[in-house]
Amino acid sequence: MYPSIAWTDGCGRLGGQHGRMLRVQFPRIHEALLDAWAVLMPVECAGCGAHDRALCAPCRASLTAHPAWHTLPDGTRMVSALNYANEARQVILAFKENGRTDAAAALAAALRCALLTAASAVPDQGRFELALIPTSRRSFRRRGYDPVAMLVRRAGFRATPVLTHDRATLQQKTLDVDSRHRNLVGSLRAVAALDGRRFVVVDDVATTGATLVEASRAIRHAGGEVISAATLAHTERYFAPTPAVS
Numbered sequence: 538m539y540p541s542i543a544w545t546d547g548c549g550r551l552g553g554q555h556g557r558m559l560r561v562q563f564p565r566i567h568e569a570l571l572d573a574w575a576v577l578m579p580v581e582c583a584g585c586g587a588h589d590r591a592l593c594a595p596c597r598a599s600l601t602a603h604p605a606w607h608t609l610p611d612g613t614r615m616v617s618a619l620n621y622a623n624e625a626r627q628v629i630l631a632f633k634e635n636g637r638t639d640a641a642a643a644l645a646a647a648l649r650c651a652l653l654t655a656a657s658a659v660p661d662q663g664r665f666e667l668a669l670i671p672t673s674r675r676s677f678r679r680r681g682y683d684p685v686a687m688l689v690r691r692a693g694f695r696a697t698p699v700l701t702h703d704r705a706t707l708q709q710k711t712l713d714v715d716s717r718h719r720n721l722v723g724s725l726r727a728v729a730a731l732d733g734r735r736f737v738v739v740d741d742v743a744t745t746g747a748t749l750v751e752a753s754r755a756i757r758h759a760g761g762e763v764i765s766a767a768t769l770a771h772t773e774r775y776f777a778p779t780p781a782v783s
Contacts, residue, residue, distance in 0.1 A: 583631035584624040599624035602650035607776040609746040617771035618651040645691030655767040665735040667696040731761030
């Protein structure tokens with residue numbers, strides 16, 4: 538089930554109540570604190586490379602969540618918080634590939650909004666679990682962390698480890714759309730029988746939806762029910778918004 542949202546100030550707004558009060562009521566103090574921190578720990582913006590901010594104001598604004606529903610190739614409904622383009626894309630890439638875990642809080646706020654939207658559409662508001670796309674051992678060794686798992690934790694949710702890799706696959710970014718789906722078929726499996734359990738499948742970025750489709754197949758094959766999927770971001774090339782779930 539999804540947790541209380543008392544600590545957050547709403548979808549797409551970064552930080553809790555005290556952080557928001559500081560930014561709104563005392564903007565000069567807030568900026569001065571950021572300037573002081575930049576002297577102690579110089580950084581560049583994860584989105585645009587501007588000096589002295591882990592995330593500059595424009596890049597932070599680009600991570601404001603606008604949850605939208607889409608349909609995956611297998612018919613599964615998916616809600617995504619961000620469009621994977623421009624500054625948002627750069628921040629996500631920096632987080633995933635360049636070790637910029639200092640961007641995790643802002644990205645987690647956006648993912649949280651997608652997860653809450655998915656939760657609100659659960660039939661009868663009953664119990665469900667989050668199933669994450671598992672990271673490969675190679676990727677974990679390279680990064681030192683699991684990006685999706687980190688964001689889900691920072692978003693205040695708990696996930697259930699129900700999926701694992703069943704075979705090696707080719708790099709998805711080198712393949713066309715049809716090849717991506719063929720490459721992943723049968724690559725995931727559930728770690729146990731899932732009869733009677735309901736899931737929202739979670740990933741960071743939906744490019745063509747092939748990974749989410751394969752994860753959903755593996756869960757259903759093990760007897761589980763996939764209610765929907767939720768992602769931090771999506772590519773507009775393959776996903777056009779569809780009507781919201783009532």
